[in-house]
Amino acid sequence: MIDVRWVWVFVDTVEADADRSWEFWSTVTRSALAERRGPRQEFSTLVPERGDAWVKLQRVGEGGGVHLDLDVDVPLPEAAAEATRLGATEVHRESDFVIMRSPAGFTFCLTSWSNAGSASTQVREGQADLLDQVCIDIPSDDYSREVDFWEALTGWPKRPGSLPEFVSLTRPNGIPLRLLLQRLGEPSGTARGHLDLACLDREATRSGHVAAGAVVVSEHEFWTVMRDPVGRVHCLTDRRP
Template sequence: MEVAWAWAFLDLPPDGFDEELEFWRQVTRTTLSAWRGEQGEFATLLPDEGHPWLKVQRVGGPGGVHLDLAVAAPLPQARDEVLALGATVLDELDDLVVCRSPAGFTFCLTPSAPSEPGQGQVRAGQSSLLDQVCLDIPADRYVAELAFWMRLTGWLPPSPEPDDSGLLPLKRPDGMPLRLLTQRLGAGGAGGTRDTGATVASERHGGSVTAHVDLACADRAATTREHEALGARVESVHEGWTVLRAPGGRRYCVTERDPLTGVRG
């Protein structure tokens, strides 16, 4: 399946909605589009230049992160392909197919627009960039879930196995705004699992995949201070990444990666 564009959705709950929305708007240096949807629940975070890749949604539950994949194929064909790969279809509208991966992660298929990816994502000169969704996958479901995302997107990892921290990225095509990072929860080794509270969250959701967002930053310490000044708090510091909580409690990471390329130098 050809993925023309990938969108990260921040699903924000009612409690602390305005504060958390403003936090994400500021750390991503974006402006908010007009609200849309039947209940005015969707909006896009618009960068100064280039095509956007981040959206927000008002939700009634605890909130989280999900992906929208804009696909080149007609939606009925794309739906049949994800079903054949082991996904479940939860809902189907004229311009949207809501799916669940084999290990329980919610994502949507949408038709690609003519501007995807024509305007591109402007990465050059950014001090930090929200550019990654990390899928936190229970260890006993990791192999099958990794295979699902590889087959769905066609994006391949640089190595066959995660590193000592349980992390394995999928290489995105040139011009794609988002990276996908997979994390095998409960990984051993010198690094241990990247601690974002994912293991606890996974257990709470019956062993399903959860997700969090990561920012690439040129100066992790400076980015962390900036986020703290905007209301985030540091939860833990590791070699190569810092785990923070946004206002409202959402965990995310700032990581030592080049905002231009998305990879560690």
């Protein structure tokens, strides 16, 4: 287990689609785009009206999707060694971050909580909807091992989800993002992730997303599957923000 003090979700978008993606997510989360940063101006952050940020944006050369950054309260070499012991693979290391892949191939980074500017407060009151969950979609052959990995890495106990194919991890108070793990129908492949929003009025949120450029993929009893303007899947759920 590592001591996770804050969780960031990165929305990764290929260069050609980044401006459309950034504008969409800024609009639907009612957030301001922070000043671009990085050697190629490839990073930004969604800054909420109140509280600390927990969503970052990145332009990438290929692929795209979402990944997690875990702010940890131990030295990064120690955190990376623990993640490796539990089954992760180290991909790349710098002084201020380590890129890892989970046993099923989901990308995440270990970053230092001690860096200046680490966040601590998320405001949820008064929100019509909130981007508050990352769902890791896992091929069935790797599902049990992947669930055990994330429970062991974070120390957050697992609990059954609303359907047999879901398991959620019980986050500590103050952590901005929930983690949901979904067993896919496909037996093999690489785990990936998607964003989930909690909605007080799912129909109203859906209308706002469509107006901003998203399309509805499918409707279910408790959630709606959407695609954002660049084709990235996300879900609107009936959970309370």
